[in-house]
Amino acid sequence: MAMQDLVIYGAGGFAREVAWLARSIEGRWRVAALVDDDPAAHGRTINGFPVMGLDAARAAFPQAALTAAVGDPALREKLVGRAAAAGFGCATLVHPRVEMSEWVEVGEGTVVCAGNLLTTNIVLGRHVQINLDCTVGHDVVMGDYTTLAPGAHISGWVHFGRGVYVGTGAVIINGHEGVPLTLGDGAVVGAGACVTRSVAAGTTVVGVPAKARG
Numbered sequence: 001m002a003m004q005d006l007v008i009y010g011a012g013g014f015a016r017e018v019a020w021l022a023r024s025i026e027g028r029w030r031v032a033a034l035v036d037d038d039p040a041a042h043g044r045t046i047n048g049f050p051v052m053g054l055d056a057a058r059a060a061f062p063q064a065a066l067t068a069a070v071g072d073p074a075l076r077e078k079l080v081g082r083a084a085a086a087g088f089g090c091a092t093l094v095h096p097r098v099e100m101s102e103w104v105e106v107g108e109g110t111v112v113c114a115g116n117l118l119t120t121n122i123v124l125g126r127h128v129q130i131n132l133d134c135t136v137g138h139d140v141v142m143g144d145y146t147t148l149a150p151g152a153h154i155s156g157w158v159h160f161g162r163g164v165y166v167g168t169g170a171v172i173i174n175g176h177e178g179v180p181l182t183l184g185d186g187a188v189v190g191a192g193a194c195v196t197r198s199v200a201a202g203t204t205v206v207g208v209p210a211k212a213r214g
């Protein structure tokens, strides 16, 4: 594929990490700009990349694709919507140091960072974000806008709804064939939790074993 401009929506720490990710895919992306909605940030540079508003980035880089570099699923969905309304198409980014089989489907706009290992019969929806060093086992389905923070471990037969957030170092044990362990839309798993049972939509669970926060 030809080299293409990339605009990163977000100007925080993860945006800088995504800039590195994109540049690690040799010959594919030229990081053109970081977008910050705060006008006070415009005109600055971060790690050598100019910071600008969304419309200015669209005008300056009309051929660019965009990636939304924020971990929060709801905010990411909002930013992707704004970017689409401004006319941007989205970039799908997979770091070269990711191992996955040919039986993994990666949805449009999804970002998979360095060090991840995804095995087989896995479906990642659109705009999913898998941060550093996670493992994802067989027969896992992730709904759009789901986020895995660094070092999460997902066992086989687990189904995620839309916009689920899994914190750093969390573990989700396996479901079973025909009876997946499920995490409903908007569920949140705290850092370091061990999820042993399905989690209802919109529920936050923490601890080992994970329990709904009272």
Ligand SMILES: CC(C)(COP(=O)(O)OP(=O)(O)OC[C@H]1O[C@@H](n2cnc3c(N)ncnc32)[C@H](O)[C@@H]1OP(=O)(O)O)[C@@H](O)C(=O)NCCC(=O)NCCS
Residues within 6 Å of the ligand: 071, 131, 149, 150, 166, 167, 168, 188, 189, 190, 191, 192, 193, 204, 205, 206, 207
């Ligand atoms: C679970 C989580 C979402 C809760 O966030 P919050 O609603 O802001 O919670 P608070 O910080 O107000 O803490 C509320 C209580 O839950 C406890 N708590 C928070 N996170 C916890 C966790 N991961 N495990 C166990 N207990 C936790 C706090 O100690 C506090 O207990 P207290 O009331 O007895 O003092 C958050 O703490 C978390 O784990 N986020 C993941 C962060 C992460 O992985 N970031 C990666 C960035 S790349």
